[in-house]
Amino acid sequence: MSKLFFYTKNQFFNFKSDQTTAGFEFLSMSQLLSSQKINNLDVYQQYYIDISSMVGFVKANDSQLFNFEQLFNSFGENISFICDKAYEKDIKYIFRYIFDEFSDVETESDEITDEVQEIPATKSSSVKKITDLDDAELDLFFSNFDARLYGHERFKEEFKELVTSFRVFNKLGEHKILSLFLMGDSGVGKTEVARTIHKALGSQAKLAKINFGNYSSHDALNSLIGSPLGYIGSDGGELLKRVNESDVGLILIDEFEKADNAVFNYFLDVLENGKIVNSQADEYDVNGYIIVFTSNITKENFKSKISPELRSRFDYKGVFNLLTDEDKKKFVHFRVNQIIAKYREFVSADIPDRLHDVIVSEINVSQFKNMRDLNKKIKDTFVAHIKS
Ligand SMILES: Nc1ncnc2c1ncn2[C@@H]1O[C@H](COP(=O)(O)OP(=O)(O)O)[C@@H](O)[C@H]1O
Ligand SMILES: [Mg+2]
Structure with a gap:
C-alpha cells in the first residue's frame, strides 16, 4: 500500500x-x-x-x-x-x-x-519545530530528509530514533533541545545535514547559521550574544538576530572547534535551559529546537578540546565519512537530473540528447575525496556540454 x-x-x-x-x-x-x-x-x-x-x-x-x-x-x-x-x-x-x-x-x-x-513581533509561535509536527507531517519530513541527503544510512537511522525520543521527552519537559555534534573532514557533508533538515522542515527563510570560522576567537562570545551593557557599539549579537530571522526550529553552529571556552559554556547553558539569552538580557525560547554543531576535529581532539560536561550534553556525537562510491554515484545521478530539470525550467528546453548519461559517464567518482569537488566537477561537466 x-x-x-x-x-x-x-x-x-x-x-x-x-x-x-x-x-x-x-x-x-x-x-x-x-x-x-x-x-x-x-x-x-x-x-x-x-x-x-x-x-x-x-x-x-x-x-x-x-x-x-x-x-x-x-x-x-x-x-x-x-x-x-x-x-x-x-x-x-x-x-x-x-x-x-x-x-x-x-x-x-x-x-x-x-x-x-508583516513579520509579527513575537515570532516564536509561528516557528515550525520538529516537536510540533503531527505524525503525517513527520513522515513527510523523514521522506524528504532521506531523499535529499545521500548516503549516511547509519546516521539517518539514528537520527530517526533520536527525533522520535526527543518528541516524547520534550513534551514531558525533560529534553529541551536535540543536539547533534558532527565531526569529520571538510566536504563530507556535515553542514549538508543542517541544510537538509532546514529544507525538510519546509523553511522559506534563511538557515540560522553561526560560523565560528568567521569570528576571531578572543571576542567570539561578544560577537555571538553582543557585548556587555554600556559597551560602546554594543548590539544584541548575531545569534539572536539569526534565530529571529528564521522560520524553523533549527540552528547550525559551524566550525564549533574554533570557538573558545566562554562560548562552550554558553552553549552548555542553552542546551540545558532551552533559552537563548543575550548580553542585553533579551530572551528567546528555543525549546523544541534542533541544534547542529559541526567541526573538522578528529575523534581524538574532540576529547581534549571540548569539556566532558558539554560532550555528555550532545545527544548525538558522530564522525562523518565520505560517501561510498556507490552513494557518490547516486548523488551524481541526482545532481545531474536536478541541474537539467532546473535548466529546462529556467533557461531552455534545448538540451543535447542523452545529456544525463553522457555527463554521468564522464565522471569517475572514486577520484573525489570531497563532495564539494565532486559537485564542482558535475557543474563544470554540465557547462562544457551546454556550450558545445
Ligand atoms: N550526503 C550528501 N547528499 C547531498 N549532497 C551532499 C552530501 N554531502 C555533501 N553534499 C554536497 O557537497 C558539498 C559539501 O558538503 P558540506 O556539507 O558543505 O561539507 P562539510 O562536511 O565540509 O560541512 C555541499 O555543496 C553539499 O551540497
Ligand atoms: Mg561545513
Whole structure:
C-alpha cells in the first residue's frame, strides 16, 4: 500500500517549484501513460505522479480499476503520488486498496495575505519545530530528509530514533533541545545535514547559521550574544538576530572547534535551559529546537578540546565519512537530473540528447575525496556540454 499527498489549487505551483528545485520531476498520469514514459523511468530520479485526472476516468470506466490497481503495484520507491484535494473523498474510496495513508503537502499557498507580509513581533509561535509536527507531517519530513541527503544510512537511522525520543521527552519537559555534534573532514557533508533538515522542515527563510570560522576567537562570545551593557557599539549579537530571522526550529553552529571556552559554556547553558539569552538580557525560547554543531576535529581532539560536561550534553556525537562510491554515484545521478530539470525550467528546453548519461559517464567518482569537488566537477561537466 502507498501514501498519497493532497495539494490545494493555491499550493500547487509553489509546491511544484519547491520540489523541482529539490530535484523531483512532475508527471501527470496521462503523461506517464502516453509515449512509453512509463517504461523509461529513471531509477535514480525522484518523481511525483499526479493522479488527479484518474478520478473522472475511473468513475466513468469502472472496468479500468483492475488495470490501475495492478499498475500501482509496479511502482518503485522513487515514485510519490499527489492529487488535487478537491478529489479527496472520491479518491480515498476508489483507490481504497492502493492507498492507506494520506496527508496534505506542506507548502504555503500562492496567495499572499497581509499576515504573511508583516513579520509579527513575537515570532516564536509561528516557528515550525520538529516537536510540533503531527505524525503525517513527520513522515513527510523523514521522506524528504532521506531523499535529499545521500548516503549516511547509519546516521539517518539514528537520527530517526533520536527525533522520535526527543518528541516524547520534550513534551514531558525533560529534553529541551536535540543536539547533534558532527565531526569529520571538510566536504563530507556535515553542514549538508543542517541544510537538509532546514529544507525538510519546509523553511522559506534563511538557515540560522553561526560560523565560528568567521569570528576571531578572543571576542567570539561578544560577537555571538553582543557585548556587555554600556559597551560602546554594543548590539544584541548575531545569534539572536539569526534565530529571529528564521522560520524553523533549527540552528547550525559551524566550525564549533574554533570557538573558545566562554562560548562552550554558553552553549552548555542553552542546551540545558532551552533559552537563548543575550548580553542585553533579551530572551528567546528555543525549546523544541534542533541544534547542529559541526567541526573538522578528529575523534581524538574532540576529547581534549571540548569539556566532558558539554560532550555528555550532545545527544548525538558522530564522525562523518565520505560517501561510498556507490552513494557518490547516486548523488551524481541526482545532481545531474536536478541541474537539467532546473535548466529546462529556467533557461531552455534545448538540451543535447542523452545529456544525463553522457555527463554521468564522464565522471569517475572514486577520484573525489570531497563532495564539494565532486559537485564542482558535475557543474563544470554540465557547462562544457551546454556550450558545445
Ligand atoms: N550526503 C550528501 N547528499 C547531498 N549532497 C551532499 C552530501 N554531502 C555533501 N553534499 C554536497 O557537497 C558539498 C559539501 O558538503 P558540506 O556539507 O558543505 O561539507 P562539510 O562536511 O565540509 O560541512 C555541499 O555543496 C553539499 O551540497
Ligand atoms: Mg561545513
